Structure formats: structure tokens, C-alpha cells
Amino acid sequence: MMTDQPAKTASASAGTPARAKSFNATKHNGETPIIRQSAEVFAERAQNTQLGETAITISNFDARYGEFQALKNINLEIPEKSVTAFIGPSGCGKTTLLRWINRMNDIVPEARCSGKLTIRELDVLQPRLDVVELRRRVGIVFQKPNPFPKSIFENVAFGPRLHYKASRSELADLVEWALRKSALWDEVKDRLKQSALGLSGGQQQRLCIARAIAVGPEVLLMDEPCSALDPRSTLAVEDLIAELSKEYTIVIVTHNMQQAARASDSTAYLYEGELIESGPTHQVFTNPQNPETERYITGRLG
């Protein structure tokens, strides 16, 4: 459903050098306002995009840290097997919403929430939920890269080891697959036994992505996965996102409007804890219902 779009084919085709070139030529034209730049892309996408059934339903959702209300009455449906982007200015609550989807905020002592959040039929907020199983099914990549102080191999094999009794060779295959998918394999294939802390920031972030997908989650939450990446790895990660979205539901937080436009099928715009607008990406970007959304997207806000 997405591979026939120009943006996708440009990035997915051919070897890396050509890919990087085409990326630079078409996308990093900083002058052009993004809406106009991507107009044709969206026109095409408007016809092609068929958002699937709802995977994650969020309704009347409030979240607070102590007295501070971080999210106010969020109502949002995240379609399955597609990419949903959360955009909004810094501090608007994107991370908070993301962390509630797999209950990571359980460990923040002062974090509380109310409302309803379901993944398919599963009530995520029920007190008796098996969060371990939830988090196996809903993986997360954090805003800051946080590899374990173990070897590169051990980092990627960490999750699978928790949940499966795989043989060493099966694990090795899985690790290679995950590292290839996150565009890290070529850089680390000779140093899998070395510490992950010796990797650069961007490499660490890709390692964290590899680590998350190695568990095989149904839903993958990514909090600014590309903020520390160069354009080439960014594109590789976007390829990965595109491919994973055939099978998995992906939620991605980004400050990069181009990325949201390129990589996502639907977009949610948050501002100061409120959901201002959500819908198919082409609609939010070309024909925003709310003037605030338009101001943010065009760069006049936030």
C-alpha cells in the first residue's frame, strides 16, 4: 500500500550511495515550505492510503505527574499495520502518551492517569494487567539511546533471551536480521563482541531499535528514533519503519515535519497536553482543520 509512493520507492530502491543522493536531492531542500514540497506525494497518497482497523483506542485519557496535568482528555484511534506520527512542540506530552501505551510510566512514582486505553480488546490500564506480556507485545525505543553495558550481540539478544529458548545459532541469525534492519550491521558485524558503549550516539540509537525489533513486538513505539541520526541512517530507519508497518503497528514521535510527512500514514498533533488534530497524514499536512496545526507544521509555532 505504500511501496508504490514516490518517496518510498526513492528511498527503498538501489544501493546506499544512490539512495543517499536521491534523498539529498529531493528532500533536503530547506527553502521550500514542506506542504508545497510534498504536495504531489500527498495527492498520490490520498488515493492510496487505506487505513486499517483500529489497533489502539485512546479515549478520555488524562495523565498527570503529581499536580501537573500532562495530557488532557485525549481521544485518538491508532490504525493497525500503519505508521502514526505524534507531532507537537517540546513538552506537549508526546512522550507521556507514548509511555502510557506500554505502561512504562508505571515506574514513575508520581505518574497517574485516567480514561481508557485499549490495544485491540486488551484494556491496557487495568490494574491486574500482566505488564511483562504487554511490553513484549508493545516494544519501545526511547528518546535517548540507552544500550546496556554489554556487548553489541548481547544487547540485541537480550530481549529474545528473555522470552524464547532459542539456540545460539538461531539467536545469531535473529541478531543479524535485526542489525541489518536497523542499518547497523555493516558497521558492527566485525565487533559484535565489543561493548555497545563504544558505539557513537547514532549507532547506539540504531542498536536500540534493533534491540526492540528483535523481540518481535506487534506494536512498536518509537520516541524520536532519528533525532541523533544522520540523513542516511534516518532514511534507513524510515525504510525499516515502512517495512515493519506491513506487519506491525508503529507509533513514532518526531520533531521533523519532513519525516512525519514522509514516513507516517496518520498524524496526531498535540499542543500543551491536548490533542489538537489527528487524521491521515496527507489531510493533516495539506488541509489541516485547525489553524494552529497549520501554524505548527509550517514552522510558525513551536
Add this chain to the structure above:
Amino acid sequence: MSVPLERVFILNAERRRELSRSAANRRRFSVAFVVFCSIVAALSLIVLGTLLYDIFAQGTGYIWRSSEGSFGERVSAFFGTWSHFLSSPPRQTASEAGIFPSMFGTIWVCAVCGLVALPLGVATAIYLEEFKPKQTWLRRVHGFVQLNITNLAGVPSVVYGIIGMTIFVSMFQSPGSSQTPVLEFGINGIYDQYESKGLRMLRVPVDSRDAPDTQLVDGMTVYDGQGKALELNLIPVGAPIPQDEELKRRTLVNVAGGPARSRYIDEAWYYVRIPFGRSVLAGGLTLMLVVLPIVIISAQEAIRAVPQALREAALGMGCTPWQVVRKVTLPASIPGIMTGNILAMSRAIGEAAPILMIAGVVYIKSAPGNLMDSFTVMPLQIYNWASDSHREFHDLAASGIIVLLAILLFFNASAVIIRQKFQKNLG
């Protein structure tokens, strides 16, 4: 609303000049501070060096001076004396005395202390740091425990000696009744033991601890290994030992002409009794109480230093809280935990006050054979020698300190090696 720019002093060249601190002054102060720190560091090194020199000169000098002959002979005599010192019990004459029992007493007690304090302390630290309860009243319990551990770290060790007496030695019984155990396990046999001057002895099996004393009558016959009969010659205490070598060999002293000299309990290595009495176990556990707060607090600090992001990463992959501890927190904090443990063990090794309360002032002539044996430790032995009126014993005390330092170094070195091994694993 915003601040008028003319009031922002950093933008005003003149005002800036007025306010500027002298860079030369700052540099001078910085240099002076470095010099000051170096002097202080050098001073402490000098003190340490003097101390070590003094101890080594006194602890080895007398051995060297007393040896004679060529250089090679003197060296071998030197090592001979040292090995004698390390392998002999303390005696009345300084030249024969050794440190063997207290050395092993120290090793045993510290081993017990370390083996119990480490898991207990680390587990407590993990509970306090990683499993902070959410319910209000449990939070209060948590806070209470935390506060008390911090306080306990400052309690003088004699106090722990008293606690150890009550809890481990007598287990809340009145002091008099602590002699007979309530419960015993691992006794191979109970004997009445008669001793001869030549450290030969005769053991007569009896039924129980409080069986009536055996009565020895003259003319006992025993068989030696080849089945040859040997007529024992029993003599009362104080009677002259026969001069004749053959007769002397089979002479036993029959104490007071009647009652057995001592009741001997043959204990297996796993012998346990309750209450523990003045035993190695009681001493080790008491020392454990002394160092436990230190172990807990340092382990807590090590665990707290593990970045929260690592825990989130592990939880986000579907770890249970225990798996987070096992796979992330503990491996990352082991170096710090080991460092704390080194400090704690160094303290334990030198403690004399609580051990004095537990072990008492006793003459011990062999290393502990099991956890229930009586014992003494090196600091006590060293103190005994150092306070003796004869000067030769002061030299022995110095030698003892050398051995104590060596053991301390050994403990610390092994902990450092463990720490480094883990650090390397972490990369």
C-alpha cells in the same frame, strides 16, 4: 515585561570591567590550592611510610639480629623463624610463640562475616532501592528502615558486641545457663580424656555430656597397632614423672586421683549447637552486624548510580522487576558493591572490641576446627603481646601486625580482582 537591556550588566562594557574578577588572582589561588593538596597528600604518605617502616623494622629486625652465620644461613634462619611464628600457638616464651590460632581465627571470623554480610547487605540494598513500595504505610516502613540503617552505621562497635552476646552467644538465655546447649548436631563422640606429659592422651567413651565421670584404676592394658599389650601407668597429678624413658612413654596423669581430667567432645566439622556460645559463628555474625550497615549503604549507592534509563530499557523489553535486578542493575553495580565490601571487610578485620566481648580472654592453642569452636583473633593477640611487660613480646606484636596487614592486603586484592573482572565483562 522583559528586562531593559541597559540593566543587563554583561552587555555593558564599563560595568563589566568594574565587576570583573582578577584572572591572575584566580590562577594564583588555583595554584596555591594544588600545592596545598599535594602537601597534605604527601604528609599522609609520610605518616603511612613511617608507620610501615617502624612496624617492619620492629617486626623483622629482631629475627634478623638473632640469626647467625653466613648471609645464606641467616636468610634461611630468618624464614625458618617466620614459618615457626606463623605455625605455632602463642607460648610463655617469646622465642617459641606464634600467631597460628589467632590468624586462623581472624580468617574464619572474617569469612563468616563476609559470607553473611554480602548477600544480606546486597539483598537489603536491592529491596530498599529497587522495590520501593507504593502503599503509604509500607512506604513509611521503608523510610523507617532506611533511616535506621543510616543511624546504625554510626553506632560504636562495642554496642554490637553486647547485642552479639545476647543474640548469638546466649540467645536470650541468662548468662549462666548458656553452658549447656539446648540443641546439638554433629557430635562424633563424647569421651573422658586423660593426658600425659608428652601430649599423649587416653580417651574413654561415655554416653552423654553429663554422664558420671569414669574411674581409672591402676594397671590398665591397651593394645598398640601390632596387637602388643601395653600396660598403662597412671599417676596422680603432682607425682613425679618417671625418668625411665620406656615407663614415661606409657605414663598417664590421673587428675586428682579420681575424676577425669576433662570431658572431651569430638565434634564433626559440621557441628552445630544452639545457642552458639563463644564460638566462631557468634563472633562472625557479630562482626557481620558491625559491617552490615556499611555494606548496605555502599551497595545502595552503587545501585543508585545505575542509570534509570537502563532499567527502563530492560523493563521496556519485557523484563520482570527481578530480571531487571538480575540482568541489569546487579551486573552494573557489582564494581561499586565490591568496593563497599572491601571497605567493610577491612574494618571487620581490625575490629577488636566486639570480638573481645564474644570470645573473651582465653588461651587458644589451635585453629578453629568448626564453626562452634572457641577462637581468638589477631587484634586481640597483638594487643596481648603489646601490653606484655617483656620487651620481646612487643617485637612479636609488630610481627603480628605485619601478618594482619598481609591478610588485609590479600582480602582487598582479591576483592579488587573480582571487581575488575566484572568491570571487564561490562566493557
